[in-house]
Amino acid sequence: MRAMDVDALAAEHAYQALKARDARFDGRLFVGVTSTGVYCRPVCRVRTPRFENCRFFSTRERAEAAAFRPCLKCRPEIAPGLSAMDSSATLAEAAARAIERAVHAHEPVQLPQLAARLGVTDRHLRRIFAATHGVSPLAYLTTQRLLLAKQLLTDTTLPVTQVALASGFESLRRFNAAFVGHYRLQPTQLRREGRGSTPPQGLRLAYRPPLDAEALFGFFARRQLDGIEQVDAARGLLRRTLAWPAGDGALPRHGWIELQLVPERDQLLLRTSNSLAPVLGAVIRRVRHAFDLGADPALIDPVLARLPLPLRPGLRLPGTLDAFETAARVVLGQQVTVKAARTLAARLVARFGEPVATPFAGLDRLFPSAAAIAAASPDDIGTLGIVRQRVKALQALAQALVDGQLRLEPGAPLQATLDALTALPGIGDWTAEVIAMRALAWPDAWPVADIGLMNALGTRNRAELLRLAEPWRPWRAYAVMRLWQHIEDPT
Numbered sequence: 006m007r008a009m010d011v012d013a014l015a016a017e018h019a020y021q022a023l024k025a026r027d028a029r030f031d032g033r034l035f036v037g038v039t040s041t042g043v044y045c046r047p048v049c050r051v052r053t054p055r056f057e058n059c060r061f062f063s064t065r066e067r068a069e070a071a072a073f074r075p076c077l078k079c080r081p082e083i084a085p086g087l088s089a090m091d092s093s094a095t096l097a098e099a100a101a102r103a104i105e106r107a108v109h110a111h112e113p114v115q116l117p118q119l120a121a122r123l124g125v126t127d128r129h130l131r132r133i134f135a136a137t138h139g140v141s142p143l144a145y146l147t148t149q150r151l152l153l154a155k156q157l158l159t160d161t162t163l164p165v166t167q168v169a170l171a172s173g174f175e176s177l178r179r180f181n182a183a184f185v186g187h188y189r190l191q192p193t194q195l196r197r198e199g200r201g202s203t204p205p206q207g208l209r210l211a212y213r214p215p216l217d218a219e220a221l222f223g224f225f226a227r228r229q230l231d232g233i234e235q236v237d238a239a240r241g242l243l244r245r246t247l248a249w250p251a252g253d254g255a256l257p258r259h260g261w262i263e264l265q266l267v268p269e270r271d272q273l274l275l276r277t278s279n280s281l282a283p284v285l286g287a288v289i290r291r292v293r294h295a296f297d298l299g300a301d302p303a304l305i306d307p308v309l310a311r312l313p314l315p316l317r318p319g320l321r322l323p324g325t326l327d328a329f330e331t332a333a334r335v336v337l338g339q340q341v342t343v344k345a346a347r348t349l350a351a352r353l354v355a356r357f358g359e360p361v362a363t364p365f366a367g368l369d370r371l372f373p374s375a376a377a378i379a380a381a382s383p384d385d386i387g388t389l390g391i392v393r394q395r396v397k398a399l400q401a402l403a404q405a406l407v408d409g410q411l412r413l414e415p416g417a418p419l420q421a422t423l424d425a426l427t428a429l430p431g432i433g434d435w436t437a438e439v440i441a442m443r444a445l446a447w448p449d450a451w452p453v454a455d456i457g458l459m460n461a462l463g464t465r466n467r468a469e470l471l472r473l474a475e476p477w478r479p480w481r482a483y484a485v486m487r488l489w490q491h492i493e494d495p496t
């Protein structure tokens with residue numbers, strides 16, 4: 006039967022998931038309909054096609070390689086991604102994640118350099134990539150760019166030329182040719198048909214339900230920094246300022262973002278300032294990481310049910326919107342309470358953060374950049390009540406990021422990053438693991454020296470803490486979040 010391109014599921018089972026509109030398979034399964042030439046997510050609300058008209062695919066790239074174009078209703082480009090633990094630790098997966106990051110960050114993708122970074126030849130990378138993903142790296146790259154462009158065309162009012170550039174195309178002519186060749190629609194035509202008469206309210210980012218919004222937004226609310234963040238956990242609303250490096254010696258871009266939970270659609274709605282329009286792809290990727298939108302509760306919740314606490318379905322692992330900010334706040338949180346760390350971070354913002362204009366009262370500062378902290382006088386930082394050891398650690402961390410010796414982002418090599426962090430003065434295993442847990446999206450982190458974990462589990466014995474956590478693999482970082490939540494908010 007030719008209707009099967011998904012190795013992990015029989016075609017009949019895939020069709021049952023489609024009929025049930027099962028959200029557990031969203032982002033893992035796509036269906037191409039031969040009678041329309043369109044491919045959909047399994048949660049699409051259109052009438053279920055006949056089984057004999059369906060072809061099933063594990064990725065959007067495979068569906069597009071088979072000449073199907075994305076549905077304008079369910080919009081495969083906003084489907085949830087996969088978490089780091091979902092992606093097998095293979096060369097091809099590492100390359101795919103690197104390509105996705107580059108597309109969303111509007112960075113050039115050069116396969117020889119990527120292959121060298123992964124320790125293989127260009128030819129070997131192409132062969133392994135095609136065998137794993139069913140398409141060449143170039144085809145994968147093109148699909149990623151086009152899906153990003155489709156989302157920007159539908160959810161924003163950016164001119165088509167800006168959409169083309171923000172999606173990584175070198176010219177409008179190349180963008181139009183690729184778009185028409187893949188989707189058989191002009192970009193402006195897709196914008197009209199995909200949006201209909203409804204003006205865009207923001208960029209829509211999907212997740213797999215359930216989502217414990219109270220825990221997720223509560224985590225951010227308890228750590229909110231005045232001037233740069235505003236969090237309303239009850240409404241599922243977060244606003245904050247952002248500074249984004251422009252690259253090539255240009256000045257960084259300053260702006261703001263607003264995120265609103267839309268639980269009835271299993272989506273977050275993202276709005277941004279116009280100043281961030283050229284880097285929207287990077288912002289989208291960062292938001293997905295910060296809110297852990299690629300998580301699959303069907304895999305995580307059964308493991309968390311083994312905790313000695315009531316299960317909170319849909320727990321997420323909060324990531325970061327600014328890697329240096331998060332890492333700096335972890336350093337400031339060494340051996341102090343969350344409230345004390347927040348106070349120190351607020352002083353850092355007041356002293357070194359630049360002003361920024363936003364339409365929201367009280368949202369008017371940027372978190373200090375790594376370059377600003379690296380260049381600051383240690384004595385100036387010390388006047389904020391930050392002890393000398395923390396100042397030294399903070400500046401060493403900032404300098405490592407400025408020099409490019411350290412990358413704090415999902416997909417960065419875990420052990421090499423941990424080693425680089427612990428080599429810095431004043432950064433031990435606890436600090437390195439918490440930074441990696443949030444900045445690298447490490448789902449199995451277990452900072453065994455954490456006093457909160459010790460209090461929650463009733464033991465100071467590290468060997469015992471490791472033993473207790475063994476049943477929670479490979480999702481121990483989610484267990485950390487649940488235990489922290491219990492300590493911070495026992496209700």
